[in-house]
Amino acid sequence: MATSEGKEVQQSEDFLLSSNEGKQETLVLEAKPLPANTPASVSANPHIPSVSAFAVLGESSTMPEGTPQCHGHDFEQSKNLSSELLDSVMNSMRTTGFQATNLGLAVEQIHEMRNWRLSSVPWKEGDDEDLKPMAVRERIRARIFLAYTSNQISCGQREVLRFLVQHRMVDVIVTTAGGIEEDIIKTFEPTFMGDFKLSGRELRKKGINRIGNLLVPNKNYCDFEDWVAPIITKMHDEQDQHWEEWMDEMASHKASGEDPTSKPKKFSWTPSKMIERLGNEIGNEESVLYWAAKNKIPVFCPALTDGSIGDMLFFHSYKRSGFVLDIVEDIRRINDLAVNSYASGMLVLGGGLVKHHTCNANLMRNGADFSVFINTGNEFDGSDSGASPDEAISWGKIRITAKPVKVNCDATIAFPLIVSQTFAKDVEGWKKRTKDSICWLGEELPSTSSS
Numbered sequence: 001m002a003t004s005e006g007k008e009v010q011q012s013e014d015f016l017l018s019s020n021e022g023k024q025e026t027l028v029l030e031a032k033p034l035p036a037n038t039p040a041s042v043s044a045n046p047h048i049p050s051v052s053a054f055a056v057l058g059e060s061s062t063m064p065e066g067t068p069q070c071h072g073h074d075f076e077q078s079k080n081l082s083s084e085l086l087d088s089v090m091n092s093m094r095t096t097g098f099q100a101t102n103l104g105l106a107v108e109q110i111h112e113m114r115n116w117r118l119s120s121v122p123w124k125e126g127d128d129e130d131l132k133p134m135a136v137r138e139r140i141r142a143r144i145f146l147a148y149t150s151n152q153i154s155c156g157q158r159e160v161l162r163f164l165v166q167h168r169m170v171d172v173i174v175t176t177a178g179g180i181e182e183d184i185i186k187t188f189e190p191t192f193m194g195d196f197k198l199s200g201r202e203l204r205k206k207g208i209n210r211i212g213n214l215l216v217p218n219k220n221y222c223d224f225e226d227w228v229a230p231i232i233t234k235m236h237d238e239q240d241q242h243w244e245e246w247m248d249e250m251a252s253h254k255a256s257g258e259d260p261t262s263k264p265k266k267f268s269w270t271p272s273k274m275i276e277r278l279g280n281e282i283g284n285e286e287s288v289l290y291w292a293a294k295n296k297i298p299v300f301c302p303a304l305t306d307g308s309i310g311d312m313l314f315f316h317s318y319k320r321s322g323f324v325l326d327i328v329e330d331i332r333r334i335n336d337l338a339v340n341s342y343a344s345g346m347l348v349l350g351g352g353l354v355k356h357h358t359c360n361a362n363l364m365r366n367g368a369d370f371s372v373f374i375n376t377g378n379e380f381d382g383s384d385s386g387a388s389p390d391e392a393i394s395w396g397k398i399r400i401t402a403k404p405v406k407v408n409c410d411a412t413i414a415f416p417l418i419v420s421q422t423f424a425k426d427v428e429g430w431k432k433r434t435k436d437s438i439c440w441l442g443e444e445l446p447s448t449s450s451s
Contacts, residue, residue, distance in 0.1 A: 056225075071159065102407045103418065106374070110345075117139075121342075144347065145345065186286070187287050191215070191220075225311075233320075239323065250264055270330045298334070300334050344362055355375075355384060362398070363396050371389055374409060
């Protein structure tokens, strides 16, 4: 007998495949400004070329009632439940062989990453005298870099990632543009379950975007556009105001004859500053970015324009030019965070930009001490995504003394299992052990805490 959930999925598939099967249509759009009476639901900016507005902000069909929504496991709701059976299975992974063994090794590597303290390294002559007291050394822990591709937010992994950020279990985040906007979009509308085999042609006609076996109605992106466009305008206003003040300060500085090398600092928005702003604006506890902003965890996205946010910035530029995002300030910031660490750990879900950006930051300190890669990439094509940890050692991105682990597996399978045996264990104990901890001497303690 089919389950109710199975019926819902089938109804959804029937709905998505029923329209205009077998027909081919050719649609040619002329690039010209939108009419002045264009509904706000299509675009808040009549200066956007019509071909762009149609392609990006087109209407979408309503999903059938009862279509299953995408949502991952919430460790926040189950952190006090017994997990003896799961623990037993996971404990056996280490000696199972193949990728199960790597999964077990990843758990061990994360335990080492989280438990490391400078007190485990003997102080020696020539070291900083301020680091000599054992009480100081016991407070200093490894800085943990968490990197993930956008699909980890599009799917139910978002709930797992939010749990880590909510409880300040990581210190630095690196992601892609989709990892930013999909997190915000999910606070407006859900992502639905679909199928890998649904017709792209039919989905396009209905205004529904497919991410693997997940479905995102185009309306979700329209809602995002309506929300983010006024924020970009406000940020642009603030930038211009800062620059006017800076010019006045520069004029006073020159007139006073002060040292020309100590010029007033000019304000610039950066991708990480913009992301923090969006996290503060969204005000939704289901959001990863909300907790990152609340807990002062920087989120880096060097390719922030490679997605819907880039579309919105593109549209904004037609209305008003001059908005600037400074990526140089961000590369200095993330590299300094790596350099100013007595030990560092990398936890990377997926490959591509997020993997390399995180590894390259750790190269600046002669490599990370602890590393776990989870992806399905292969080495044979020479890609960085498929590169093994050993290749990273050759570049100095992982230290020669490290024992890094790569789990060749879909991260949606491996990572929740790993979290169940590491971060999700003894959450309150972790908070107590790290309450006064720092990653670098002189670093400010976090001013906020998770709820």
